[in-house]
Amino acid sequence: MSALGWSFTVGIYLVLLFTVAVLTFRKGHWVLGLVGVVFPVLWLIGAVLPDRRAHH
Numbered sequence: 001m002s003a004l005g006w007s008f009t010v011g012i013y014l015v016l017l018f019t020v021a022v023l024t025f026r027k028g029h030w031v032l033g034l035v036g037v038v039f040p041v042l043w044l045i046g047a048v049l050p051d052r053r054a055h056h
Helices: 003-026 030-035 043-046
Strands: none
Touching: 003 030, 003 043, 030 043
16 A cells, blocks of 8 residues: 555544544443444444433
């Protein structure tokens, strides 16, 4: 993979980290947030799920 490809991949990962991952943690989905470091698609799932604290 070229340097441009690597920088694009790292850029996408950082955008996911600072937007979707933070949203996942704020909604109370800690397990999805932590495992999402390895599998970032879990951050997307956690961001779409409803807030855990809203049901209490």
